[in-house]
Amino acid sequence: MYQVNFLPNNIIIKAEAGENLLDVARRGNILTDFPCNGNGVCGKCRLKIIQGSIDTVKTHHLSGEEAEQGYILACSSRVRGDLTIGLLRSENEESQVMKIESLAEEKSRELLRRAVGVVTQNKMCFGAGIKKEYLELALPTHDDNVADWERLRTHLEKKIGYQEIIGGLSIIRTIPQILRESDFKVTVTHKPKNAESTVIINVEKGNTCDRLYGAAIDIGTTSVAAILVNLLDGHIIAESSAGNVQIKYGADVIHRIVHAVRENGMAELNQAIVQETLNPLLNDICLKANIEKDELSSVVIAGNTTMMHLLLGVYPDFLRKEPYIPGFTGHFLLKSAELALDVNPETPVYIVPAVASFVGGDITGGVLASGLWTVQENTLFLDLGTNGEIVLGNQDYLLTCACSAGPAFEGGGISCGMRATTGAIEKVTIERESFEPNITTIHEVKPLGLCGSGIIDTVAEMFLTGIIDRRGKINKNIHSSRIRFDEYEVGEYVLVFKEDSQIAKDITITEIDLENFIRAKGAVYSAVAVLLSSLGKDFSEIDKIVIAGGIGNNINIVNAITIGLFPDIPLDKYEYIGNSSLMGCYLILTSEDCQTKVQEISAQMTYIELSSNPDYMDEFLSACFFPHTDIEKFPSVRDWQQKNSNSTLF
């Protein structure tokens, strides 16, 4: 066994001779973000050997000079002795603060009020049917020696009038102690199934009728957000978010599925989401709200179809194989113990229903929260997270599809891309004359890389300044130290020079990045186009566009239109609503009507499989230009170009 010491925190992990260095780092949760899951493709597991030597293989991700300086890819290196390793990004937990929209913000609250109002006909009711009853039981004697559970059940039956009262094993297990420690005065939390029967969720000592709590959780491929809700008044009393620890097994759903079907892979992914992500998050919100974890009486969880398969441990391989059939799509009601969630074991966990392999409960929940299904206007709902999902509809119809945009909008698939955490460049402008950039990073530290909104800004600005043409190729006629070409004539634009970055190398956008990005934005735009044309509509008939998801509210809509990601319609038709999946969970958590409604929504949504749609490939190819092959589809861009002759490369 050797010792591998990771600087700067001196975390020492033991390693076998010949062990893969990525596995070593992963074991210590030191490196957690590998889009390609250790296949040598993404180049993101770059480390520097400070001391010791290692077996490593050459990779195009490292120049000869870098390799000489001791830079390696962890995934391509094997331990052969004691090592001291330098981390290039500050990968320790504290710096990994996700930037996630807060549901407590006024705008989100307004959306919530609106949706709850619509669903419940303005009658705000909370708790989704969960009830509490305070009972004072007779003390047992020789003459009244009924067993504890039967004593409790009989008393409750008489009081609340249900014929059948169902108590799970964990309830029965603790009743003898709870009754005696509370002098036979207890509060029963229960949830009726129907008019005849109800299920006990918890038995607490004393009278706790003034306390009733629940949690709503959105599980994204990249990040996970949770809120704690007082179910007596609907107030959000704590919120928290974290990276999805599964990311160490791959950045996107496809890599996760591939890992899941490996030996022990499902168990590793399940451990990562439940033990390493959800349980710490639940712990955190309960700590913040100063309640016990066992006081959570209801949990609602939404996520994309793959995330829900991995959470429930359902074999996921056929999600990614023709004809893309999920194991399940319907809603699920489980006990938290079945998922190993570290709360009261009988707490019901509601899994929001999905539509198809690539349109999950996060989207049905988002549609519920957006109010899309209540309006007359033709509304487009765009969720741009690690995947891109699109819904078009109104009160009469709901059409949906998903496009394999890849993770570009969350910083994936881009050489210097990263998630929207501390150090990510989130806003960019480029000076028209000097081609010098102005950047803003999250939490205003030295830049580490580019997150989604930063990438969109950079690409749009490169286009508007003429650094790139409509095909995404860099203009060789511009003379600037920021624009350069390698030996194979592949161009790149330097956004941040090495000395100004945290990562010991330049932060650039390369032509390869631009190719990846153009395909991502083309996939989204063309998916919208196909969805519209399948109803015989065109872009002018869109009355409203609702943007949701991990892309964040720093997205510059004008820039997104400029590059042809979003359609060229008036800006006042756009609305950014944040984490609509989490809002949907909130609604379902607080309202039984909303729960019924989301089930109706998932059943009503018509799914269009783009991969089998004959028009999609044509639309996609046409959209793989900035902004589009047909500039007439983007009149604003066309008009801007005509006014600014200095940038007319085309």
Place this chain on the structure above:
Amino acid sequence: MYQVNFLPNNIIIKAEAGENLLDVARRGNILTDFPCNGNGVCGKCRLKIIQGSIDTVKTHHLSGEEAEQGYILACSSRVRGDLTIGLLRSENEESQVMKIESLAEEKSRELLRRAVGVVTQNKMCFGAGIKKEYLELALPTHDDNVADWERLRTHLEKKIGYQEIIGGLSIIRTIPQILRESDFKVTVTHKPKNAESTVIINVEKGNTCDRLYGAAIDIGTTSVAAILVNLLDGHIIAESSAGNVQIKYGADVIHRIVHAVRENGMAELNQAIVQETLNPLLNDICLKANIEKDELSSVVIAGNTTMMHLLLGVYPDFLRKEPYIPGFTGHFLLKSAELALDVNPETPVYIVPAVASFVGGDITGGVLASGLWTVQENTLFLDLGTNGEIVLGNQDYLLTCACSAGPAFEGGGISCGMRATTGAIEKVTIERESFEPNITTIHEVKPLGLCGSGIIDTVAEMFLTGIIDRRGKINKNIHSSRIRFDEYEVGEYVLVFKEDSQIAKDITITEIDLENFIRAKGAVYSAVAVLLSSLGKDFSEIDKIVIAGGIGNNINIVNAITIGLFPDIPLDKYEYIGNSSLMGCYLILTSEDCQTKVQEISAQMTYIELSSNPDYMDEFLSACFFPHTDIEKFPSVRDWQQKNSNSTLF
């Protein structure tokens, strides 16, 4: 760390310095039978040091000579170096063959037929409502891309007409693979809850409608028995039994409860019953019947109230404390996964309902099987296992009580007592003139000790030959090498001299054993008396006595009457029915009517708490004689005595 080598099998267990030797042996499952759970009381953990030295304390269980020869009690000894230890009994697993009545025997079959016939009005129906459906599903396509679970559920709904089809998580988890490996042709096992909804138990590849199996299990304090049943025709196709591994934590329910409330005690007891007893037993019956464990579609379990609390993990301490209130008594329907049974996780497990803290599901199941509730005759049901439970009744009434007889009838509480395993003396006669005994041992090996029937025989013969008087005191006027007194004038009768035994000491019955035994038999007899008198009846009104339980069919009824354990009524009123608890489980496993019936029986049974009954103590004291203070209650014994003047000590 030291090494402790246990001979004769050279099993080496590592031990810490200062570790209790009983814990060491227990860890290796080398010693498993400690009635007192290591409290230095029972003296049954006697070992011999062959090599090495040990810290040990003096005990009255070992003479000075024995201590010098290296004999120790494991529970009173601490490791201080490497050791070689000799086992005095052959404690290895092979020799621990329990002698349990076989349900396959013709007599048991007849009882089963009778009970099933009565319950089901002679219409034999099996499977207790569990059904199988063979389905051929349409293969999914792009146009028919319904998820796997919804595809299966919808098809099943149409075919069998239930509105609600419930599938547990373990079903959904594996459906994607099972469907594709079977070309979407599967057999669904399901159990209807009511007219609207049914619960899926299993989904198997192909058509398996000709296979449907279940298991019935009786969990005794001392031994556990299981049968595997073909639920299509009701045939018992395999059976097996084993010692309850919990015995290493105490021989009786009180010691087990005390252990359960210690730190980690419940987990240890649960591990012992589930992982170390039930799972091997289920494995064994499945192997014998050549079926997969996942093919078990139903399990029915009965046991005394304490055993069921420990199986389900319900806090048991109040079972043994005034006023003796159980955590639960009603029936329970669980999934096997909730109990960690190593079979198909969705398999329903039915726990037979109990009546009170000391009258469990083994008794209600036994009453069901005995047919007691169907007859006009006043019938007494006596279950003599580790506890003694008594039911008196007929088709109109059922009265029950339990007596703390102690484990004497299974060999406990007696210095040379043992369970009915290989080497136990099970039959004894004593020559009238010479006082020489004739013994029969189980599996006809050299004797190790006395089991219940052997103890009853020995005591009765000692009484009939005049070795003891009516108080259980040994006659000092008899001159025999087998009768002797120690320095305190405590007498004993030597049944087997050391050189003829396997245990390196004489097998004897001491006056202390006789005192324990007399209290045990007095407790049973007086409980029956109180039960009768509470209805204003006397012994002559008993029409039938049914004997059940672990005491075994080798019990000599005449001897049991002679010593006053059983009432003196005509022998033809007695019937031994074997393991009636297991029979009850069989009936419930195969018949829904029987399941309903046992619930009715448990609700109908009136429990008499003897400890609060003012008459009980008087009756008990009167019964603490051989056969009784009032010889007129035992006319046969009185007549025999009058005829055999040579034995009239009284």
